[in-house]
Amino acid sequence: MLVLLAGIFVVHIATVIMLFVSTIANVWLVSNTVDASVGLWKNCTNISCSDSLSYASEDALKTVQAFMILSIIFCVIALLVFVFQLFTMEKGNRFFLSGATTLVCWLCILVGVSIYTSHYANRDGTQYHHGYSYILGWICFCFSFIIGVLYLVLRKK
Template identity: 35%
Template sequence: MVLLLIFLVVLHLITLAMLLISTLEKSWWVWADSEITDLWYNCFHDNASSTWLCAATNESDWLQSVQALMVLSVVFSSISFLVFLVQLLTLTKGGLFYFTGFCQAFAGFTDFAACLIFTFHRKEILSDSRDLNKGHFGYCFILAWMCVPLLLVSGVLYVHLRKKQ
């Protein structure tokens, strides 16, 4: 049982780190090696100064939905971890970690919704005159998709986890 507890804590921290990276980093859509777009900025690499020049993205309803859902996913996963730590100390023997599991599963569903919206509405979100066939999904988008099953599995495991002394 201790190994399951350690596994769940490590899994939770890994998914939380992956969620933070996918929400804050600059690679949801890659146009070329020198142009990237994320949830917050459009960035161009300036070869002369070897720096990234970033400008705020064009706001659209779909982009704001993805931003809100990704932030909610991070918030619910963080709350889930904090509640888990509190429940470890206060939960009676034999109690189940329902609230922790439901928060973690809800984080998975919000992440899933954000990824789906970005997948199906990327044309409206990117709203660029360029052809989308010249770009591809970046590693942050892939990380966000990888978090979905990890969050849902850890949520189910939390619901079935029973506190023992």
């Protein structure tokens, strides 16, 4: 049981780190023709990054930014709640609060990455392909769901 909890804790920390990288890095879309990438915050070329995104004023991008930031916040809160519950909760109880907070994180990732997918991922035909930040977002989606369900199922022994 201790090994399982330690494994979940390590995966949770990895998910937090990947969420930070996914949200901060500007590699959500990568150009096939030139050495350039587009992120949530900046438009980058091989020389420099500029703050001018062609769609920066769109509400969809602001929504994606907000939900990705919320997912980081909820993931960190869930990790802190898990550590708190680990040391204060009585034996035999379940990690309901940690699981619920992680599933809220999962929902925020789902909304953010899905909106990005529907609005921006397939723009300009085949000129762009998905970057590692976009893929990390979907990986974090899977990890946070698995962690959330495991928190809800596990009991402290």
